[in-house]
Amino acid sequence: MSGSRSIVKLALASSPTSVDSARKQPAIQVSNLSIVFESRRGQTIAVDRVSFDVAPGEFVCIVGPSGCGKSTVLNTIAGLEVPFEGDILVEGSPVHGPRPDVGMVFQQPHLFPWKSVRRNIAHGPRMHGKSKTDANAVADDLIAMIGLKRFADAYPNTLSGGMQQRVAIARALANQPRVLLMDEPFGALDAQTRAVMQDNLLELRDRINTTIVFVTHDIDEAIVLADRVLIMSAGPGRILREVAVKLPRPRSSSIMVEPPYLSLKKDCLDVIRAEGLRAFNQSDAS
Amino acid sequence: MQDRTSAPQEIALRVDGRKRRPDSARLRRLNILVGVLSLPLFVGLWELASRSGAVNMVLFPPPTVVAAAVLEWIRSGQFLGDLLASLFRVTTGFIVGGALGILLGILTGQFPVISSLLSPLFHILRPIPPIAFVPIVILWFGLSEAGKLFLVVWGVFFTVWLSTHIGVQKVDRGLIRAALMLGTPRRQMLQEIVLLGALPYIVVGLRTAVSISFYTLVAAELAGTFAGIVYRIEIAQQNMQTGQVMGGLAALGLISFIADRLFAALAERTVWWR
Numbered sequence: 001m002s003g004s005r006s007i008v009k010l011a012l013a014s015s016p017t018s019v020d021s022a023r024k025q026p027a028i029q030v031s032n033l034s035i036v037f038e039s040r041r042g043q044t045i046a047v048d049r050v051s052f053d054v055a056p057g058e059f060v061c062i063v064g065p066s067g068c069g070k071s072t073v074l075n076t077i078a079g080l081e082v083p084f085e086g087d088i089l090v091e092g093s094p095v096h097g098p099r100p101d102v103g104m105v106f107q108q109p110h111l112f113p114w115k116s117v118r119r120n121i122a123h124g125p126r127m128h129g130k131s132k133t134d135a136n137a138v139a140d141d142l143i144a145m146i147g148l149k150r151f152a153d154a155y156p157n158t159l160s161g162g163m164q165q166r167v168a169i170a171r172a173l174a175n176q177p178r179v180l181l182m183d184e185p186f187g188a189l190d191a192q193t194r195a196v197m198q199d200n201l202l203e204l205r206d207r208i209n210t211t212i213v214f215v216t217h218d219i220d221e222a223i224v225l226a227d228r229v230l231i232m233s234a235g236p237g238r239i240l241r242e243v244a245v246k247l248p249r250p251r252s253s254s255i256m257v258e259p260p261y262l263s264l265k266k267d268c269l270d271v272i273r274a275e276g277l278r279a280f281n282q283s284d285a286s
Numbered sequence: 287m288q289d290r291t292s293a294p295q296e297i298a299l300r301v302d303g304r305k306r307r308p309d310s311a312r313l314r315r316l317n318i319l320v321g322v323l324s325l326p327l328f329v330g331l332w333e334l335a336s337r338s339g340a341v342n343m344v345l346f347p348p349p350t351v352v353a354a355a356v357l358e359w360i361r362s363g364q365f366l367g368d369l370l371a372s373l374f375r376v377t378t379g380f381i382v383g384g385a386l387g388i389l390l391g392i393l394t395g396q397f398p399v400i401s402s403l404l405s406p407l408f409h410i411l412r413p414i415p416p417i418a419f420v421p422i423v424i425l426w427f428g429l430s431e432a433g434k435l436f437l438v439v440w441g442v443f444f445t446v447w448l449s450t451h452i453g454v455q456k457v458d459r460g461l462i463r464a465a466l467m468l469g470t471p472r473r474q475m476l477q478e479i480v481l482l483g484a485l486p487y488i489v490v491g492l493r494t495a496v497s498i499s500f501y502t503l504v505a506a507e508l509a510g511t512f513a514g515i516v517y518r519i520e521i522a523q524q525n526m527q528t529g530q531v532m533g534g535l536a537a538l539g540l541i542s543f544i545a546d547r548l549f550a551a552l553a554e555r556t557v558w559w560r
Contacts, residue, residue, distance in 0.1 A: 039451040080463055080466065080467070092337050098466045098467050098469065099469075100469050102467070103461075103467065104464075105459060106463070106464065108460055108465070110458070110460040111462040111464075112461060112464075112465075112478075112479070112482075113559050114482045114485075114558070114559040122469055123465075123470075123478075124468040124469055127468055127469045127471065127474065128469055136557060155559045156559075157559065169463075171464075171468065172467070174468075175468065175469060191544070200298075214460050255361075
């Protein structure tokens with residue numbers, strides 16, 4: 001992290017809002033979120049007046065090119081990115097920092113290398129005052145759910161990348177968060193492992209019914225997983241379009257060859273292509 | 287097309303490799319044999335050289351004379367006293383210097399204000415070789431044990447402080463973010479994440495400090511004392527007992543070697559997740 005950050009007030013306030021303004025209170029409400037990074041070179045507007053809602057139990061994917069601020073948006077909802085301009089409410093209360101009802105899975109598993117799989121997963125419950133026995137019981141349930149019973153006492157460096165990321169997901173779920181944020185969690189995995197992990201996540205989600213916001217740069221991954229896809233543009237980060245994914249559930253990655261899927265993908269790609277062309281011409285002109 | 291041209295070469299290499307395999311096994315066995323014979327060979331050469339008359343046997347005694355001197359040293363009971371005196375200085379100095387180094391390394395690594403206060407001072411003092419402090423230590427402490435400890439503590443402290451400081455600063459930020467998201471309170475962050483994250487660096491610093499504590503021991507005992515391995519070497523030198531001098535050096539090397547190996551074994555268990 002270079003330089004200090006500050007906020008710039010932005011006068012304009014109109015922005016696209018969620019199509020699906022739910023009757024129930026949204027799990028997440030982001031309104032007019034702007035984030036400015038300040039470095040010696042000057043100010044960079046990373047995120048520009050982004051607004052969206054996520055309904056309880058909804059699975060939303062944010063896609064966009066690298067550097068579009070999608071991870072920054074996610075980190076801000078997590079309470080890891082301050083300061084920011086605008087309002088973020090999770091379960092109706094404003095975000096000031098990391099909170100127990102919001103879990104996060106990062107691109108790297110970031111498992112504690114000195115803790116076994118069980119103790120990694122039990123860490124959250126332990127920090128929230130659960131006894132060792134109770135925390136281990138929670139961990140063992142989750143270990144069974146992610147299919148790693150044989151590795152409960154193994155240390156992270158003995159696990160494959162995919163297994164490590166499964167542990168990281170289980171660790172985030174151990175606190176029973178209302179909202180799970182996932183920042184390109186499968187980005188560092190190979191294509192095969194990635195497909196398996198996507199199917200695992202779909203299966204897992206049908207069981208736990210947590211609200212999920214998932215950031216990725218892979219449009220296929222976004223459509224396979226999400227109920228709704230938010231497409232972001234770079235420089236500054238804005239939401240270009242939201243696409244509702246009305247594909248039947250339970251799903252698996254095999255829907256990727258079916259016509260409704262393909263037409264959705266075409267819609268998304270058209271938006272991305274138009275934006276890419278615009279950005280390219282703009283950089284050419286300057 | 288490239289494939290076709292490189293193919294014959296590849297085959298040639300493979301044939302070559304197959305021919306070499308028994309050779310490499312023989313080479314490995316030869317290496318082990320040479321390794322085993324290395325020390326006896328040099329000791330034998332030393333014995334021959336000393337007794338050949340080409341050198342002065344008083345100044346360059348053969349290993350048999352050195353061994354006799356060491357045996358006498360042990361039999362007289364002085365060896366035990368010297369050993370205990372030296373070990374006491376090294377271990378006490380190591381523990382005190384190491385503990386201070388870890389404590390202050392965590393403080394300067396974790397809290398920028400404390401680092402701004404202390405780091406400049408430490409960086410100025412650290413490069414001064416501990417041996418250079420001998421004269422002032424004699425002025426301050428005379429020939430007391432406190433002076434000896436001061437020198438060893440001084441040498442150990444800076445090494446351990448620096449490695450702890452760096453270790454704490456190098457703790458993976460990702461781990462800290464993950465721990466924050468899991469609800470780890472700031473207070474527990476130090477013991478749960480920072481200390482363990484820095485542990486591999488701290489252990490490396492402590493291991494370096496083991497040899498440093500022996501360097502500084504030499505300076506401390508040469509500064510004047512009444513018992514100790516290096517003290518015995520100095521006394522033997524004044525009496526022209528070259529065998530005893532060499533025996534003392536060998537003992538010092540052996541103790542330092544054992545200390546390093548013991549610490550390495552301990553270190554492996556300390557960083558248990560590797």
